Amino acid sequence: MTVTLTNLTKRIGRKEVVTDISFTWRPGEITGLVGRNGAGKTTLFRTMMLQYIPDSGTIQINDQTVTPNTNFTQSIFFVDSQDNFFGNSPLAEIASWFTLVYPQFSLDSFWQEIDHFKIPRESRWSGLSKGMQATILMALALASNVPYIILDEPFSGLDVIAREQVTQMIIDAAAEHHTAFLISSHDLEELDGISDRVLILKDHHILHDYMLEELREEAKKIQVVFRHNEVPAAIKKEGTLIRVTGQVLEIVFLHYDETIEKALQDAQPVFMEDLPLTLTDIFRTTAVHDTDYLLGKEVYEK
Structure with missing residues (x-):
């Protein structure tokens, strides 16, 4: 299974925020998306998930074009740490919502991760630290059992321990389940340690697409x-x-x-x-x- 973007363009008002974005995202691949503030990283992710409807271009999963009528939640999970609807909801209620959207969601796997990181099951979202919230978002993504996960600034504001926890969850999922990740981050050091590939976004389009191992050879x-x-x-x-x-x-x-x-x-x-x-x-x-x-x-x- 592959995810392919071809000439994807999204305008907000009269401004093009992402322009002619094309790349193929492969199973098991950890890809970093790097760009300065305003380059269009979050807009790209939301357009990929059809939260924003593209003005032109296509998104395909296994050569099938994704449309607003396509059920692609079995394939891609978007962890948007900047905008969610959890409020003061308890963890059990949050997890139950995801079972309705993701057919393969495993409550057992979710609670195993929560217990592993010693987060009280009775916790409510608004009462948790930013690090715990980031860990829960990762637990939700992994429990969905989808092959592709998008992470928007997953390390932002986390302390060293929380960053290490999130990083290890990503590495383990890629190694053990061949899960693919597309990760934007201002923490280039964190991306450097886990990424197989990096896309550099500038002026709203992809300026470079590097396989890091190959790049370092030359x-x-x-x-x-x-x-x-x-x-x-x-x-x-x-x-x-x-x-x-x-x-x-x-x-x-x-x-x-x-x-x-x-x-x-x-x-x-x-x-x-x-x-x-x-x-x-x-x-x-x-x-x-x-x-x-x-x-x-x-x-x-x-």
């Missing part, structure tokens, strides 16, 4: 000090400067090759060291405009 991040601050032309052309500390430059190359290697050797830098490449580095390299991120730009323009 990309490189270095810190370097050049003699007299003279940066070779090939380095300026192929690399992206992401940080300057004194004379030390941190540069990311998304496609590191022999030409770049030779340019660095010929320059005989005073100091050079490889650094781990993170998702934050990739985001800065591909999604942040020059006018937003000017660190050390004058060095590169010499």
